[in-house]
Amino acid sequence: MPDATGLELVAQRVRSSLGDEAVVGTSYFRGRATLDVAPAAVHDVLAYLSKTDEEPWENLMSLHGVDYLPEEPRFAVHYELLSMERSDRLNVRTRVSLDDPHVPTVIDLFPTGDYQEREVFDMFGVVFDGHPDMRRILMPEDYVGFPQRRDFPLGGEPVLYTFNENKLPRWYD
Amino acid sequence: MRSQQLKAQQMLRGDLTDEDLEEFVKERLVFTRFETAQNWARKNAIFPLGFGLACCAIEMITVIGSPRNDLARFGAEAIRFTPRQADLLILSGRISIKMAPIIRRLYDQMLEPKWVIAMGACASSAGMFNNYAVVQGGDKFLPVDVYVPGCPPRPEALIYGIMKLQDKIMGTPDIGWRERYQAYGTEENARPEAGPDSPLDFAEPGGPRA
Numbered sequence: 001m002p003d004a005t006g007l008e009l010v011a012q013r014v015r016s017s018l019g020d021e022a023v024v025g026t027s028y029f030r031g032r033a034t035l036d037v038a039p040a041a042v043h044d045v046l047a048y049l050s051k052t053d054e055e056p057w058e059n060l061m062s063l064h065g066v067d068y069l070p071e072e073p074r075f076a077v078h079y080e081l082l083s084m085e086r087s088d089r090l091n092v093r094t095r096v097s098l099d100d101p102h103v104p105t106v107i108d109l110f111p112t113g114d115y116q117e118r119e120v121f122d123m124f125g126v127v128f129d130g131h132p133d134m135r136r137i138l139m140p141e142d143y144v145g146f147p148q149r150r151d152f153p154l155g156g157e158p159v160l161y162t163f164n165e166n167k168l169p170r171w172y173d
Numbered sequence: 174m175r176s177q178q179l180k181a182q183q184m185l186r187g188d189l190t191d192e193d194l195e196e197f198v199k200e201r202l203v204f205t206r207f208e209t210a211q212n213w214a215r216k217n218a219i220f221p222l223g224f225g226l227a228c229c230a231i232e233m234i235t236v237i238g239s240p241r242n243d244l245a246r247f248g249a250e251a252i253r254f255t256p257r258q259a260d261l262l263i264l265s266g267r268i269s270i271k272m273a274p275i276i277r278r279l280y281d282q283m284l285e286p287k288w289v290i291a292m293g294a295c296a297s298s299a300g301m302f303n304n305y306a307v308v309q310g311g312d313k314f315l316p317v318d319v320y321v322p323g324c325p326p327r328p329e330a331l332i333y334g335i336m337k338l339q340d341k342i343m344g345t346p347d348i349g350w351r352e353r354y355q356a357y358g359t360e361e362n363a364r365p366e367a368g369p370d371s372p373l374d375f376a377e378p379g380g381p382r383a
Binding site for chain 1: 270271299302303304305306307309
């Protein structure tokens with residue numbers, strides 16, 4: 001992990017290379033460096049960080065979505081970058097709203113992003129523009145809704161316990 | 174034993190005459206109904222489908238595939254890997270909603286008479302997976318004959334379930350599961366508008382329609 005100062009230096013390098021609007025902010029929390037970037041600039045930022053930066057992070061270890069429901073914009077896509085050479089990690093995050101959940105795809109940079117972007121689409125409904133095969137991957141293709149959103153009903157069936165059996169009087173008949 | 178052999182030799186030579194011969198035949202014959210004999214044969218030659226769903230499948234393999242538990246004692250060790258030759262489906266594990274139509278198709282491809290064991294908590298009632306992705310029990314889309322509780326069940330429990338199924342096979346007259354559960358109209362290609370004369374209707378001939 002770059003420390004807080006290193007993270008600011010990375011943010012400065014990205015800003016000077018791709019423009020001020022590419023980086024929205026930085027956060028350093030519990031030893032974890034996160035670079036917040038604008039959704040439209042994700043592809044360029046990752047291309048810069050993985051190839052042309054002076055200290056590149058070559059690998060995309062994980063790509064996953066998060067739903068921060070009360071906050072706005074709601075969804076986030078996290079890109080966990082790793083440099084094997086320096087044993088260094090960097091978390092790149094972009095936030096999109098429910099109205100416009102579009103993020104450019106990064107599978108031309110990292111082929112591993114293919115299935116992981118499909119999983120984020122399946123679970124959160126974030127569309128990755130430019131992905132060649134944007135389908136559901138885990139849920140059935142005719143499934144309605146995006147089950148990992150926080151306002152999605154939990155599903156299943158109500159389970160009968162002693163505290164709620166009086167809501168179902170004489171259920172044993 | 175020796176005397177019985179001598180008697181049999183006498184009978185073959187023709188030395189055994191009227192009363193003795195009658196007594197000998199009475200000793201050696203068992204009379205039963207054809208259906209009972211058929212069910213007896215069925216119960217001692219159950220062919221499970223080689224099919225596993227989740228962690229219970231590992232336990233199921235140790236039961237039906239290992240000499241330690243030796244399911245051959247109960248005649249159910251011949252695993253068949255095609256549903257056309259199997260007559261017991263063991264639902265071993267949680268059933269995701271993506272898997273359920275595939276299991277239903279496998280079940281529909283099995284020949285009558287056929288039985289289903291729901292092995293473990295997940296196959297019986299989804300266990301702890303009370304969520305959007307898992308079918309809440311195998312009986313939501315299949316008729317289940319025996320439920321084996323446990324997470325996973327002990328091998329003895331599954332063997333006991335198979336023995337219960339054997340009792341059920343002996344006790345139940347020779348009817349298919351659709352009669353057993355009055356499950357008419359649940360065919361895979363069931364079309365409510367199709368009449369019994371429709372060539373694509375999968376209802377069994379002679380069976381009543383709901």
